[in-house]
Amino acid sequence: MKPVEAPLDAQVTKRGIVHAGAIRRDWRRRPIVLVGLMGSGKTTVGKRLAAKLRWPFVDADAAIEEAAQMPISEIFARFGEPHFRDGERRVIARLMDGGHKVIATGGGAFVDPETRALILAEGTAVWLDASIDTLAARVAKRSHRPLLIGKDPRQVLDELMAVRGPCYRQAPIHIVSADGPHEESVTAILDALNGRNRESLT
Numbered sequence: 001m002k003p004v005e006a007p008l009d010a011q012v013t014k015r016g017i018v019h020a021g022a023i024r025r026d027w028r029r030r031p032i033v034l035v036g037l038m039g040s041g042k043t044t045v046g047k048r049l050a051a052k053l054r055w056p057f058v059d060a061d062a063a064i065e066e067a068a069q070m071p072i073s074e075i076f077a078r079f080g081e082p083h084f085r086d087g088e089r090r091v092i093a094r095l096m097d098g099g100h101k102v103i104a105t106g107g108g109a110f111v112d113p114e115t116r117a118l119i120l121a122e123g124t125a126v127w128l129d130a131s132i133d134t135l136a137a138r139v140a141k142r143s144h145r146p147l148l149i150g151k152d153p154r155q156v157l158d159e160l161m162a163v164r165g166p167c168y169r170q171a172p173i174h175i176v177s178a179d180g181p182h183e184e185s186v187t188a189i190l191d192a193l194n195g196r197n198r199e200s201l202t
Contacts, residue, residue, distance in 0.1 A: 039138035046104035125171035
């Protein structure tokens with residue numbers, strides 16, 4: 001398994017890699033937006049993070065399905081990915097308005113330049129990362145992912161990371177999760193937000 005490399009300006013902790021990017025002092029007034037590939041745990045971690053902060057939680061994919069009145073897989077099948085991304089961009093822009101909340105986004109949302117610029121300007125982006133092996137094992141348990149239908153999950157994830165990785169790296173917080181409890185990722189995010197990312201890897 002290929003190890004995940006930390007950015008040059010990152011600090012490594014027992015819970016993973018915490019990117020030491022620019023975290024605004026007023027982060028509590030802004031949405032926290034979780035980004036990353038499918039299977040990285042954005043929804044599960046997002047719900048637990050929101051509970052810890054006592055903030056609202058919103059799943060962007062669920063909001064898109066509610067707005068479109070159809071599953072994402074059907075949107076892809078009927079209208080194609082460009083149509084979906086356009087709707088996704090508009091829904092996330094609406095979700096970003098209104099102050100503090102935790103938002104879990106779909107895997108491709110942060111790749112769209114306009115969506116990424118909005119999240120970076122008005123929120124705090126957190127990249128939830130994991131090895132391809134870990135992600136493939138997680139997504140294999142569910143069959144609703146439009147980009148995986150009829151394809152090898154590991155190959156698709158490899159290809160997606162090659163394209164999307166440079167975009168995810170622009171998030172000011174970078175957390176690497178393994179097969180441990182999601183609560184560890186929640187703690188790592190809170191540590192990063194509050195400047196408590198000083199542990200050394202042992």
